[in-house]
Amino acid sequence: MTKKTLLIGDIGGTNARFALANPAHTSFEKVLNLKCADFSSADDAIHYYLDKFSMSKPDIICLAGAGPIISNRIQVTNNHWTLNIESLKKDFNAKKVKLLNDFEAAAYSIPHLREDDLQPLGLLNSTNLDNDHFNVAIIGAGTGFGTAGLACLENTLIPIVGEGGHIGFAPTSHIQTEILNVLKDNYERVIVERLVSGPGIENIYSSLSLIYENKKKELSAKEIFHKAQDKSDRYAIESVDIFFEILGQLAGDIALCMGARNGVYLAGGIAKRYPELLMKSKFRIAFESKGRQRSYMERIPTILVTHENPGLLGTAYCAFKLSSD
Structure with a gap:
C-alpha cells in the first residue's frame, strides 16, 4: 500500500510552518518555516514547500490559521492570506482538507506533550x-x-x-x-x-x-x-x-x-x-x-x-x- 502524504501547516500573522504528518501516529517531520509576506497566498507557499522537498501533491491537507473559520474559510488575522477548503481541494487534488483555528490546533497538542x-x-x-x-x-x-x-x-x-x-x-x-x-x-x-x-x-x-x-x-x-x-x-x-x-x-x-x-x-x-x-x-x-x-x-x-x-x-x-x- 502506498504511504499517504499528509501535509500540515500552522499559519500565523507573520510566519507559516509546514511539515509532513506521520499517517501511523501523532508526529511530524520535514518542518519548513516561511515568512507569509514572501508569498502572495497560502497556495504559493504550499507549492514552494512541496517543490523544496520534491514531493507529489498531498492526499490530506490539515492547516491551522490565526482566525475564525467562517463558511469553510479562514481570513488569517494580521495577514493577507485566505485559507479555503474547496480551493485547496481543487488546487492540490487532495482527498481530504481540514481547517483549524491556530489555537484549536495548539489545544489538540496538549495530551501529546x-x-x-x-x-x-x-x-x-x-x-x-x-x-x-x-x-x-x-x-x-x-x-x-x-x-x-x-x-x-x-x-x-x-x-x-x-x-x-x-x-x-x-x-x-x-x-x-x-x-x-x-x-x-x-x-x-x-x-x-x-x-x-x-x-x-x-x-x-x-x-x-x-x-x-x-x-x-x-x-x-x-x-x-x-x-x-x-x-x-x-x-x-x-x-x-x-x-x-x-x-x-x-x-x-x-x-x-x-x-x-x-x-x-x-x-x-x-x-x-x-x-x-x-x-x-x-x-x-x-x-x-x-x-x-x-x-x-x-x-x-x-x-x-x-x-x-x-x-x-x-x-x-x-x-x-x-x-x-
Whole structure:
C-alpha cells in the first residue's frame, strides 16, 4: 500500500510552518518555516514547500490559521492570506482538507506533550491528562493573542474555540486604567490583543512615556524586552512587568470561563522567548487574584509550553485522525 502524504501547516500573522504528518501516529517531520509576506497566498507557499522537498501533491491537507473559520474559510488575522477548503481541494487534488483555528490546533497538542515540553509557572506541576476526563485551556501572545480550550469526555476530545484576543480589556490597577485611557484615543474599542501581543507591548511602552512625560516614545517589542533584560530603560522594565501581569489576569479569567481545572497552558512566541522575565513577573499572582475564587484558582496549574511547534503537533494529530477514518 502506498504511504499517504499528509501535509500540515500552522499559519500565523507573520510566519507559516509546514511539515509532513506521520499517517501511523501523532508526529511530524520535514518542518519548513516561511515568512507569509514572501508569498502572495497560502497556495504559493504550499507549492514552494512541496517543490523544496520534491514531493507529489498531498492526499490530506490539515492547516491551522490565526482566525475564525467562517463558511469553510479562514481570513488569517494580521495577514493577507485566505485559507479555503474547496480551493485547496481543487488546487492540490487532495482527498481530504481540514481547517483549524491556530489555537484549536495548539489545544489538540496538549495530551501529546511530553514532560520535557512543559515548565511549571508557580508551585503546581501539570496534572496527569492520561485519564478520560479533563478540562484545560491554552493561551498565547505573539503577533496577536489567542485562546482555546480542550475538554476530554469519555476519551473524546472536544475543542473549545473562540476569538479570545478580542475580549475587551478590563484594567485592575491605576496604571492599567491610565494606559487604557491613552489607548482609547487610538482605538474605538480596546481589546486585550492591543496590550498582550508584540504590538501590544509597544502600545504599553508608548502609553507609559505619554503618562509620565507627556511625550510619546516608541520602541519595537524586541527592543523593549531586551532593554528590560539588561535593565537599561525604566519604561521597558515597567512595560514588561505590566505585560506579564495582564497576561496572568487574562489566563485567570479564561480559566474561570472555561472551568479549566486541570491547567492553563501558555504558548506563543513571547513567553517562550523570554521565560526568565515571565518567571520573575507577577503572572501567577495576577492569575490567582480573583477575589472570592482565589482558593479555586490556587488549585489550577499554569504551565509554559516549551515545545518548538505545538500547533504542528496538534495538526499532526488531526491529520492522523483524518487518515484513519
